[in-house]
Amino acid sequence: AVDTRPAASDHRNLDRAARRVLVTNWRARATVPATKLYPHQWSWDSAFIAIGLRHLSPTRAQRELESLFGAQWHDGRVPHIVFDPDVPGDAYFPGPGFWRSGSANAAAVPTSGIVQPPAHALATWATYRADPAVAHVRGFLPRMYPRLAHWHHYLLTRRDLGGAGLASIVHPWESGMDNSPAWDAPLSRIEPAPPGSFTRRDLAHAPAAERPTDLDYGRYIRLASDYRDAGYADSPSMHAFAIEDPLYNALLIAGEHALADIAAAIGRDPAPHLATAARLTAALVSRLYDPAANMFFPRNVNTGELVRSWSITGLMPMIVPGLPVARELVDTALGNRFRLREACPLPSYDLTAPDHVPGQYWRGPGWVNTSWLFWHGLRLHGETALADDLRDRLLHRVLETGFREYVDPLTGTGHGSDGFSWTAALTLDLIR
Numbered sequence: 001a002v003d004t005r006p007a008a009s010d011h012r013n014l015d016r017a018a019r020r021v022l023v024t025n026w027r028a029r030a031t032v033p034a035t036k037l038y039p040h041q042w043s044w045d046s047a048f049i050a051i052g053l054r055h056l057s058p059t060r061a062q063r064e065l066e067s068l069f070g071a072q073w074h075d076g077r078v079p080h081i082v083f084d085p086d087v088p089g090d091a092y093f094p095g096p097g098f099w100r101s102g103s104a105n106a107a108a109v110p111t112s113g114i115v116q117p118p119a120h121a122l123a124t125w126a127t128y129r130a131d132p133a134v135a136h137v138r139g140f141l142p143r144m145y146p147r148l149a150h151w152h153h154y155l156l157t158r159r160d161l162g163g164a165g166l167a168s169i170v171h172p173w174e175s176g177m178d179n180s181p182a183w184d185a186p187l188s189r190i191e192p193a194p195p196g197s198f199t200r201r202d203l204a205h206a207p208a209a210e211r212p213t214d215l216d217y218g219r220y221i222r223l224a225s226d227y228r229d230a231g232y233a234d235s236p237s238m239h240a241f242a243i244e245d246p247l248y249n250a251l252l253i254a255g256e257h258a259l260a261d262i263a264a265a266i267g268r269d270p271a272p273h274l275a276t277a278a279r280l281t282a283a284l285v286s287r288l289y290d291p292a293a294n295m296f297f298p299r300n301v302n303t304g305e306l307v308r309s310w311s312i313t314g315l316m317p318m319i320v321p322g323l324p325v326a327r328e329l330v331d332t333a334l335g336n337r338f339r340l341r342e343a344c345p346l347p348s349y350d351l352t353a354p355d356h357v358p359g360q361y362w363r364g365p366g367w368v369n370t371s372w373l374f375w376h377g378l379r380l381h382g383e384t385a386l387a388d389d390l391r392d393r394l395l396h397r398v399l400e401t402g403f404r405e406y407v408d409p410l411t412g413t414g415h416g417s418d419g420f421s422w423t424a425a426l427t428l429d430l431i432r
C-alpha cells in the first residue's frame with residue numbers, strides 16, 4: 001500500500017498556504033468563498049470557514065458568524081447570500097436587484113431570500129471551544145444563542161412542509177448541492193424561465209462543462225422569482241419544489257445537539273433542544289432511511305416518494321449523534337458507489353452510475369466539506385481508524401491538488417475555483 005500520510009513539513013507548508021487563502025479571501029466583515037466566482041458572503045460557507053478560522057483567529061471566526069447573523073431576517077431565516085455593498089451589483093447573478101430583500105432584516109443589508117444547510121450551531125460551538133476566554137469577553141455565546149434558536153425555529157415551523165417535523169428545502173440552491181442528480185426528477189416539472197430573460201455571470205469564471213446547464217439555471221431562476229413574487233411566503237401548497245433532504249436535516253439535528261451544549265454553557269435549559277433532536281432523529285430514520293439499501297434518500301414532499309439517487313447527501317446523517325444506523329452507512333460508504341478507502345474526497349455522486357461526471361460540480365466530484373462532515377461523523381461513531389485514514393488522504397489530496405472547489409475523486413484532477421475558502425479552512429482543521 002502507498003503511504004499517503006503527509007510528513008510534518010508538508011503539514012507546515014499546507015498550514016501556511018491555507019492561512020494565505022483565508023487572509024486573501026477575508027473582506028471587511030466576512031470571508032468570500034472565492035474571489036471571482038463568489039464575491040459575497042455565503043451562509044454555509046461561513047460556517048465551514050469559521051471552523052477553520054478559529055485556529056487562525058478565534059475573534060475573526062466569531063465575527064464571520066456574527067456578520068452572517070447580522071443579516072438574519074425578522075422571520076428567523078438566515079439568507080444564503082449576504083451581499084457586499086462595495087461589490088458591483090452585477091458581479092454575481094442573481095444579485096441584490098433580483099432578490100429585493102428590502103427591509104427584511106433590521107439593518108436592511110441586501111441579501112438573497114432563500115436559505116442554505118444549517119451548519120451554524122455546530123460551527124458556533126466549535127468556534128467557542130477554540131478559545132472560550134475570548135468568546136466570553138466578547139459575549140459570543142449569549143449573542144449567538146437567541147439568533148441560532150430563532151433560525152432553527154423558522155426551519156422547524158415554517159419549513160415543516162411535510163408535516164412530520166423535518167425541514168424542507170424549496171430550491172436546489174438551498175441544498176448546497178445545487179445540480180445534484182437527486183434534484184433532476186423533482187426539477188423536471190418546473191417550467192424554466194426563458195433563456196433570454198437573464199444573464200449568467202458564473203461562466204465568466206468557470207468552464208461551462210464544470211457548472212450547471214442553462215436549462216438548470218432557467219429552472220433555478222423560475223423557482224426563485226416565484227418565491228420572491230409570493231413575498232417569500234412558505235406554505236405546503238405554494239412550493240413546486242419541496243424536498244426533505246438528509247444532509248439538511250442531519251445538520252439541523254447536529255445543530256440542536258450543539259444548541260443544547262451552548263444553552264448549558266450560558267446557564268439555559270438544554271433539555272428542549274435534546275428533545276427536538278430526538279424527535280427529528282426518529283423522523284429522519286422513519287421517513288428517509290431505506291433499510292434494504294442501507295442509505296438515506298431525499299423525500300419529494302409533493303409526490304410523497306423517496307428520490308432514489310445515490311448522492312452524498314444520503315451518507316450525511318453520519319453526523320447525527322446516536323444515529324442507530326451509523327454502521328450501515330459506513331458499509332455503504334465502503335462499497336463500490338463511494339469507495340471510502342480510495343476515492344478522495346468522497347464523491348458527491350455514485351461512482352457506478354452511468355450519469356456520474358467526475359468533473360461536473362455536484363454530479364460526481366469530491367468536495368472537502370462533505371468529506372469533512374463524514375470524517376466528523378466517523379469520529380463521532382467511534383470509527384477512528386477509518387476517520388484517520390480519510391483525514392490523511394484528504395490532506396494528501398489537497399497537497400497535490402491545491403485548495404480547489406471540487407476534485408475528481410479518483411484521479412485527483414482539480415476543478416472549479418482555486419483558492420477556495422472552505423477547502424482551505426477545513427484543511428486547517430484537519431491538520432489539528
Ligand code: 2M8
Pocket residue numbers: 033038042043044045080173175176177178202
Ligand atoms: C455554490 O452555489 C452557488 C449558489 O448558491 C452558485 O453556484 O453560484 C454551491 O456549491 C454552494 O454549496 C456554495 O455554498 C456556493 C458558494 O461556495 O457555491
